């Protein structure tokens with residue numbers, strides 16, 4: 014499958030900035046106006062893209078919210094779905110994920126079969142993405158909902174072998190996930206091993222609360238840093254700018 018417009022734009026921006034700063038908006042924890050405000054605040058203070066999604070989503074207003082957000086911002090707004098039922102139109106692209114570290118067929122193929130046909134009907138751009146869940150100290154929503162066992166934190170080579178398989182299957186992005194609100198983020202070794210052994214673009218997130226935590230993950234080879242939960246309480250333009258500065262290693 015050819016690289017779409019949004020993926021090409023992300024790749025070019027990664028080339029230009031070194032790494033990108035993504036803010037994850039969870040439509041379940043924000044009302045319409047709050048989601049719009051949070052998205053605008055992030056993009057006005059150094060974020061490069063927005064991800065929208067949740068492990069469990071019951072927001073029926075999502076298409077209208079995305080349309081409102083798209084009207085206000087020119088940066089990419091990308092769907093990060095917890096399942097096929099979250100596939101709605103209006104996004105610049107969807108991270109078309111497969112939970113490769115799990116052995117639950119529902120998240121390896123079922124959701125993709127149900128969601129894929131919707132992606133085509135809506136004309137959404139898909140970014141084929143391996144999703145790897147890494148143990149982060151406590152049970153996270155993704156682990157619970159997906160009913161899968163995460164990769165042990167002290168076994169980075171296990172992430173690496175999943176990354177190699179995913180690349181050979183044609184995936185171009187890999188999301189190394191500690192889970193939303195994780196106690197400990199994905200250890201740098203997991204990022205470094207995937208960087209060394211594949212050419213996929215590396216997204217990482219889960220439990221990143223300080224700019225320095227982001228910076229060391231960029232140094233290890235991550236190209237997109239995702240923060241979400243932090244901004245549910247903190248609405249701080251200065252901290253957003255500090256994250257952007259820590260992540261953008263090039264001018």
Ligand SMILES: CC(C)=CCC/C(C)=C/CC/C(C)=C/CC/C(C)=C/COP(=O)(O)OP(=O)(O)O
Pocket residue numbers: 039065066067068069093094095096097100108109110111112120121124125127128129144154155158159192193194241
């Ligand atoms: C490609 C399609 C159509 C579906 C993919 C389905 C897959 C593989 C899902 C992986 C498992 C899963 C439940 C992922 C959720 C990812 C996500 C959006 C996490 C962020 O949400 P949280 O913030 O963790 O949710 P909480 O706010 O409930 O903690």
Ligand SMILES: O=P(O)(O)OC[C@@H](O)CO
Pocket residue numbers: 037190191192193194195217218219220221239240241242243
């Ligand atoms: O909410 P946080 O902990 O920042 O995690 C973001 C993202 O990786 C969750 O899917």
Ligand SMILES: [Mg+2]
Pocket residue numbers: 039067193241242
């Ligand atoms: Mg959340």
